[in-house]
Amino acid sequence: MENSKGKLYLIPTTLGDNEPLEVLPMSVKKIIERTDHYIVENEKTARRFIKKISPRKSQPNLTIYLLDKFTDILEIQNYLDVCAKGVNVGLLSEAGVPAVADPGASIVQLAHQKGISVVPLVGPSSIIMAMMASGLNGQSFAFNGYLPIEKGERKKSIKQLEKLSFDKNQSQIFIETPYRNEKLLEDLKQTLSGQTKLCIAVDITLSTEFIKTMTVNDWKRQKVNLHKRPAIFIIHKM
Structure with missing residues (x-):
């Protein structure tokens, strides 16, 4: 049975x-x-x-x-x-x-x-917890896994996700291998529109936890150490 x-x-x-x-x-x-x-x-x-x-x-x-x-x-x-x-x-x-x-x-x-x-069983999901803390659209969001490694393809993917977030009013979530976090952040700053919202959630549930949502223009003025730290990235173009 x-x-x-x-x-x-x-x-x-x-x-x-x-x-x-x-x-x-x-x-x-x-x-x-x-x-x-x-x-x-x-x-x-x-x-x-x-x-x-x-x-x-x-x-x-x-x-x-x-x-x-x-x-x-x-x-x-x-x-x-x-x-x-x-x-x-x-x-x-x-x-x-x-x-x-x-x-x-x-x-x-x-x-x-x-x-x-x-x-x-109930337990911490970094993806959901980052979304909860982002202040972005918790009614409609998508997890996209890892972006392409090759720089040109990655920038193309970033632009596609930004357009998708605007067209569908949908927050777009993605991750990166921790040692490539800072390269990804640089590409996000260079590729996204200045007023697009970007949430970065690092070391969720740990004593070193850092979660912040700002416009890309604001991130350009912010210094943050992401090297080898588990991070979640969320973008939303209003």
């Missing part, structure tokens, strides 16, 4: 090196304490997180399945087989919530195909 199957729990983690229970509800701790099978991007950091949130949990009893860019797609097909025996599986993100800007979406899709219940 379907009800006897194990469930797939989507388990959020912290967005940085802070105490898990500062940003995660007790329900996450409770699920971790009774779950021994996990699908993770990095075994070392996953075990460290599990130990931090549940110190008494037996690490040798954990079964860890890796899900990264090197994982064979055929191997993934077996990751949820234990659910048929009534065993729960936790999908654990490296930072924030699983399956959003995260490779876990393929596992969630597999769960739906196999008739396995998917249970999302």
